Amino acid sequence: AQTVTQSQPEMSVQEAETVTLSCTYDTSENNYYLFWYKQPPSRQMILVIRQEAYKQQNATENRFSVNFQKAAKSFSLKISDSQLGDTAMYFCASLLNDYKLSFGAGTTVTVRA
């Protein structure tokens, strides 16, 4: 079974500042995919960023970037220049060859004005 661990239940950040969310996962497979999803109060699940395990280069999407450490099985998300609209729950997820997306417990991020 896949295990995705998010050890930070809640994070708070000042607007325009940077926040980093941690995620670790467990797998014996060599090829897999990792994702961060955002769930705002509207409850819509929104794909933020995607990383292919066989690519060493860290993925970036505008203000969102990841630090992918394959050996350590770590996949952290950095939100730069935080905006009020970034307030949401963020889920880390892994996708192995069985096509099943496994989610962590989530981290609630609150951006303060």
Add this chain to the structure above:
Amino acid sequence: DAGVIQSPRHEVTEMGQEVTLRCKPISGHDYLFWYRQTMMRGLELLIYFNNNVPIDDSGMPEDRFSAKMPNASFSTLKIQPSEPRDSAVYFCASSMGGGHGYTFGSGTRLTVV
């Protein structure tokens, strides 16, 4: 594309009643997933289909739950009879497979009283 469409958005029903949740995936996506989200258990995969065929239903909690996909553009999740502990947000998601990640619908909030 209108994305993954779920209906209804909210459903309130009495214990013992039958509940049917509906989903229209994105055209061209071969995979369809049903997830349940609760505070206690987070996001759980219930069942997924590939080309309309159920592949893994190991997450379906009990025989009271059933899911069908009669064609590529429609799926249902049925609970009969419903119980208060079934109260949750139910998400449908679709994917092209591979490492593309999932696109989620807006979810159905089910309340069983």
